[in-house]
Amino acid sequence: xxxxxxxxxxxxxxxxxxxxxxxxxxxxxxxxxxxxxxxxxxxxxxxxxxxxxxxxxxxxxxxxxxxxxxxxxxxxxxxxxxxxxxxxxxxxxxxxxxxxxxxxxxxxxxxxxxxxxxxxxxxxxxxxxxxxxxxxxxxxxxxxxxxxxxxxxxxxxxxxxxxxxxxxxxxxxxxxxxxxxxxxxxxxxxxxxxxxxxxxxxxxxxxxxxxxxxxxxxxxxxxxxxxxxxxxxxxxxxxxxxxxxxxxxxxxxxxxxxxxxxxxxxxxxxxxxxxxxxxxxxxxxxxxxxxxxxxxxxxxxxxxxxxxxxxxxxxxxxxxxxxxxxxxxxxxxxxxxxxxxxxxxxxxxxxxxxxxx
Ligand SMILES: [Zn+2]
Ligand SMILES: [Zn+2]
Numbered sequence: 001x002x003x004x005x006x007x008x009x010x011x012x013x014x015x016x017x018x019x020x021x022x023x024x025x026x027x028x029x030x031x032x033x034x035x036x037x038x039x040x041x042x043x044x045x046x047x048x049x050x051x052x053x054x055x056x057x058x059x060x061x062x063x064x065x066x067x068x069x070x071x072x073x074x075x076x077x078x079x080x081x082x083x084x085x086x087x088x089x090x091x092x093x094x095x096x097x098x099x100x101x102x103x104x105x106x107x108x109x110x111x112x113x114x115x116x117x118x119x120x121x122x123x124x125x126x127x128x129x130x131x132x133x134x135x136x137x138x139x140x141x142x143x144x145x146x147x148x149x150x151x152x153x154x155x156x157x158x159x160x161x162x163x164x165x166x167x168x169x170x171x172x173x174x175x176x177x178x179x180x181x182x183x184x185x186x187x188x189x190x191x192x193x194x195x196x197x198x199x200x201x202x203x204x205x206x207x208x209x210x211x212x213x214x215x216x217x218x219x220x221x222x223x224x225x226x227x228x229x230x231x232x233x234x235x236x237x238x239x240x241x242x243x244x245x246x247x248x249x250x251x252x253x254x255x256x257x258x259x260x261x262x263x264x265x266x267x268x269x270x271x272x273x274x275x276x277x278x279x280x281x282x283x284x285x286x287x288x289x290x291x292x293x294x295x296x297x298x299x300x301x302x303x304x305x306x307x308x309x310x311x312x313x314x315x316x317x318x319x320x321x322x323x324x325x326x327x328x329x330x331x332x333x334x335x336x337x338x339x340x341x342x343x344x345x346x347x348x349x350x351x352x353x354x355x356x357x
Pocket of ligand 2: 101103112
């Protein structure tokens, strides 16, 4: 029953050795201790965070750190440590990456992504761009291993994490049936927002995206209208689509200062806005027209990453089939081709790239 005990041997992994130095190499299969679990990775998708890590721009990947990234991971339970009796070998799970301390106010209110002592698989410990990943005891105890249906493509189930971030963003927006929803940006996150907004009953989903391939994805994936803001007047289109009132809900899913600024103007009276993406570190300030917020009674929200509770809700939505993310998986690569996979994740034509170890 214990598939990797005894001679543990080596496994293939994509290991970060420094900025732009990701090496596919053999490393020892992780040893697990009391309360820990070893997961055999089936699928691990590459996210914008992984690209930031790859280029040496992630605050948790300090100089000198050698670590395996990968935090969007689906696999099967391969080995369980002592004192674990509620999880069985062979179960297919999504590994929710974030854990908190478990006892601060943020943790006990279900916002462990905001815990000051936050840890994350693939960020603060070795992640899933490997044949096996060790799940720390804290993650096991805090419910980070979420069962996923075997009827769902594991590459799609790996998208539970980014989808949970999207869900967290929209939970802050309270989209009502019939609302006009504007999404600024049609990368993988923008199209997930599009699908989820439709599933939540949005009346019209308008997507603003200047890159042609991305605009086409958005249209294919349920947007009612896609606008190129560089050649069309977005405000005019919105007015046409909303009987002149503007957008009831706006998601700014592009890390662009001007997009955040424009949201205040494009929002309807009583509109809700979510600043979903962070801005570049070197230019985090915007011109914020406070009077628009005041006189229109706007609600400006922001969300960052996702909690384990968000991942459980996201898994329920994916497991139920309510939202189908299968067309987001653009390409799959074996782990040995991790470098090619990273290059593909960087071209702006594809949506999600998945490694299959
Ligand atoms: Zn991610
Ligand atoms: Zn905490």
